[in-house]
Amino acid sequence: xxxxxxxxxxxxxxxxxxxxxxxxxxxxxxxxxxxxxxxxPQVRAITPLSILMVDEAMTVLSKGWSGMSPAEQEAFLTxxxxxxxxxxxxxxxxxxxxxxxxIRRAFENDIEVKYxxxxxxxxxxxxxxxxxxxxxxxxxxxSETNDTRKARSLIHEFTHIALLVKDRPYYxxxxxxxxxxxxxxxxxxxxxxxxxxxxxxxxxxTLYHPDAYAHFAxxxxxxxxxxxxxxxxxxxxxNDSYDGHLQEDGATMQAIDSWSVAP
Ligand SMILES: [Zn+2]
Numbered sequence: 607x608x609x610x611x612x613x614x615x616x617x618x619x620x621x622x623x624x625x626x627x628x629x630x631x632x633x634x635x636x637x638x639x640x641x642x643x644x645x646x647p648q649v650r651a652i653t654p655l656s657i658l659m660v661d662e663a664m665t666v667l668s669k670g671w672s673g674m675s676p677a678e679q680e681a682f683l684t685x686x687x688x689x690x691x692x693x694x695x696x697x698x699x700x701x702x703x704x705x706x707x708x709i710r711r712a713f714e715n716d717i718e719v720k721y722x723x724x725x726x727x728x729x730x731x732x733x734x735x736x737x738x739x740x741x742x743x744x745x746x747x748x749s750e751t752n753d754t755r756k757a758r759s760l761i762h763e764f765t766h767i768a769l770l771v772k773d774r775p776y777y778x779x780x781x782x783x784x785x786x787x788x789x790x791x792x793x794x795x796x797x798x799x800x801x802x803x804x805x806x807x808x809x810x811x812t813l814y815h816p817d818a819y820a821h822f823a824x825x826x827x828x829x830x831x832x833x834x835x836x837x838x839x840x841x842x843x844x845n846d847s848y849d850g851h852l853q854e855d856g857a858t859m860q861a862i863d864s865w866s867v868a869p
Contacts, residue, residue, distance in 0.1 A: 638721070645721045645743050653713060655757035656764070659823040660710050666826045667703035671696045681825045685777060686789055686812045693789045701813060702822075705769055709761065709819060712768035717741050736763045738770065758824045765816035772806055774815040787812050 666678050671694065674682065686702065687694050718740040722728050727735050728744035733756060735742050741763060750756055765771070775783035790796065791811025794804045805811060812818040 641719055641721045641743075645748070646719050648748070649719055649741070649743060649760075652753060652756045652760055655753055656760040656823075657710065657713050659757060659827040660706060660713070660761060662827040663819075663823040664703060664706050664710065667699055667706060671699045674699075678826060681822065685818050685822045685825070688785045688812070689788045691788050698789055698813070702819075705765075705813075706819065706823075708768040709765050712764045717767065719743060733759045734763050736766050738767055741767075754824070758820050761823050762816045762820035765819045769814055769816075771814040771816065772809060773817070774809045774811070777817045777821040786810070787815065789813055 666674060671679070671682075682699070683690075683694060686698070720740045721743045723745055725742070725744070727742070728746070731746050731750070732744045733747045733750060734744060747756065766773075774787055775781055777784055787810055789812055791805055791813070792808045795801050795808060795811060797804065805814060809815075
C-alpha cells in the first residue's frame with residue numbers, strides 16, 4: 607500500500623472514531639414512527655450532555671482519592687459514604703472510576719428506545735425507565751424543559767444497563783434511607799460467587815447504585831443550581847426523585863443540601 611493510501615485510510619479511521627465519539631448511538635430499532643421522528647431524536651440530543659457529565663466525573667476520579675480537591679472529596683463522601691463509615695479508600699475510588707468507564711461505553715452502544723404513552727411505571731414526572739434491554743421513554747420526557755435533569759436521569763438509566771443493577775433508595779439530602787447506605791453494603795455482598803446476587807437483594811451499597819453515579823456526575827460537572835431545583839419535587843411523604851420516580855421515603859423533603867462543589 608502506498609504512503610498516500612495509508613495516510614488516506616488513517617484520516618478515514620480517525621474521522622470515523624471521532625464521529626463515534628461525538629454522536630453516541632442511541633437509536634430506535636423496530637419502533638413506531640413517533641418514536642423514530644419525535645422521541646428518538648430528543649433522546650439522542652440529550653446524550654452528549656450525559657456523556658460530558660460522565661467524562662467530567664471520570665476526570666475527577668482519575669486523580670485518585672488523594673488527588674481530589676477537598677470539595678470533590680466531600681461530594682464523593684456525601685454520595686458514596688452517606689452512612690459515614692470511613693471505608694472510602696483509593697481502591698474504592700478506582701472501582702467507581704472503572705464503573706463509570708463501563709457506563710461511558712454503554713452510551714456508545716445501540717439501545718432500543720420505546721415510547722410509553724400509557725404505562726403505570728410512568729407516574730409523576732418520571733422521564734424514563736429501563737428493563738436493561740430497552741430504554742422506555744415516559745410522556746413527561748417530552749414536556750420536561752430542563753436538559754440537565756434529562757441528562758442526569760439518562761446517566762441513572764445507563765448505569766442500570768451498564769452495571770446490570772437495580773435501584774437502592776434514591777439520593778436526596780434528607781432521605782433517611784439513603785443515609786443508611788454504605789460504600790460496599792453488607793459483608794454478605796463480598797462473598798465469592800453468590801456475593802453479587804446477594805448484593806442486589808440486600809441493595810444497601812452505593813458502589814452499584816445508579817443514583818449515586820448520576821448524582822456524582824451531576825455535582826462534579828457543576829450543575830448545582832439544577833441539583834437544588836430537583837429537590838422541589840416533594841409530594842407529601844412521597845418524594846419524587848431525581849429521575850421523577852416516586853419512591854416512598856420517611857423524610858419529608860424540604861431542605862436544600864448545604865454542600866456544593868466549587869468549579
Ligand atoms: Zn433506577
